[in-house]
Amino acid sequence: MWIALPIISLVAFMSARTEFAQHNGIGxxxxxxxxxxxxxxxxxxxxxxxRSLAILEFSKKKLLRAGIILFGSHLTLTQLAAVGWQAAILDMLVISTVLSVGYILGVRMLGMGREETILISVGSAVCGAAAILATEPVLKAKQQDVSVAVATVVVFGTLALFCYPFIFHISQLSSESFGIYIGSTVHEVAQAVAAGQAIDMQAMNNAVVVKLMRVMMLAPVVIIIAALYQRKNTATQTSTAQAIPWPWFVFGFIAMVIFNSLFNLPEPVVSTLQISAQLLLTIAMTALGLQTKFSAVKAAGTKPLLLSATLFSLLLGGGFMAHQLLY
Structure with missing residues (x-):
């Protein structure tokens, strides 16, 4: 099966760079x-x-972490400052609300497992499938939970693309302001580009910067989840329980953002770093897809879909209200 990994990754990577894919948000x-x-x-x-299993696991874990670190080359502190402090507050408010509501609804009301609930919630709150795979090691989640979480995030992230143009026409917001709303609520970076393009260039620019700001917040989110999950396990399990691994790679992501901000790297170097990050993440996602079985998603039932649908509605509706309060 591993032979399909580079082929699919290359097809996905090259297809996403076509004009049709970029216009329609196909990342x-x-x-x-x-x-x-x-x-x-x-x-x-x-x-x-x-051998196939080892290659898939290496791609899904090691290459993912390397890709996330290099992804910091997309962002500078100057870009963060340009959209204002309100955008940072909005991102933090959206992330914390989605994670809190997701956990309460999934674990306490729907009776879902903690790992599955957290994965779905963090995928909706931060940056889709990449956030799910970044969080999976600290939870030691089952492959089925990861597969279900990714499947639901892909479905509702795609659905969101059709909602933004409609919301823009009834919102009476400027394109610049609406771009900030898009970036604070959309699932994937590529979807931020597509949704912003559907409005105008200013909306797209703000959407991408605010979305990348949310991606940057993946670092503290994963660290906080690791700390809380480890504390919960310590309180409920025996002292011989294995420690939850800390996501040290997120510090590499932060370091890359700082490095990219302090040093004016040549454009070819920055472009190479960004393309490398996208390629590594694409390989990691391909490995995840190859290990995702329809039977596992079907066996999960309707609860994950209900949770994802609720968080999707919360992102669009609650995110809009939070945007109105801050702007």
Whole structure:
């Protein structure tokens, strides 16, 4: 199965760079997941060798972390300052609300597992599938939980693209202000580009910067989740329980943002770093897709869909109200 990994990754990566894909918000990461799922299920009856499994796990974990670190090259502190302090407050408010509501609804009201609930919530709150895979190691979640979380985030993240133009026409917001709203509520970076383009260039620019600001917040979010989850496990399990691994790679992401801000790197270097980050993340998402089985998603039932649909509505509706309060 591992032979399909580079082929699918390259197809997804190159397809996402076409004008059609960029105009319609078809990013390399969601496309890699979808293609990986299709191929993985077509090859479901094929035996998975130890070599294939090792390569898929390496891609899904090691390459993902390297990609997230390099993704810091997309952002500078100057860009953050340009959209104002309100955008940072809005992002933090959206993330904290979605995570809190998601946990209460999923665990306490729907009776879902903690790991599955947190993965769905963090994927909705921060940056889609990449956030799910970044959080998975600190939860030691099952592959089924990861697959279900990614599937629901891809579905509702795509659905959001059709909602933003309609909301813009009834919102009476300026394109600049609406771009900030898009960035604070959309799931994926590529979707921020597409949704912003549907309005105008100023909306797209603000959407991308605010979205990247949310991506940057993945670092503290994963660290906080790791600390809270470790404390919960310590309180409920025996002293021999294994420690939850800390996501040290998020500090690499922050360091890359700072480095990119302090040093005026040549454009070819920055472009190489950004392309490398996108390619590594695409390979990681392909590996995830290849390990996602329809049977696992079906077995999860309707609760994950209900949770994701609620968080999707909260992002669009609650995010708009929070935007109005701050702006």
């Amino acid at each position: 390399a990461l969601p496309l890699a997941i979808v293609l990986g799922i299709i191929v993985g299920n077509l090859l479901a009856n094929q035996p998975v060798t130890a």
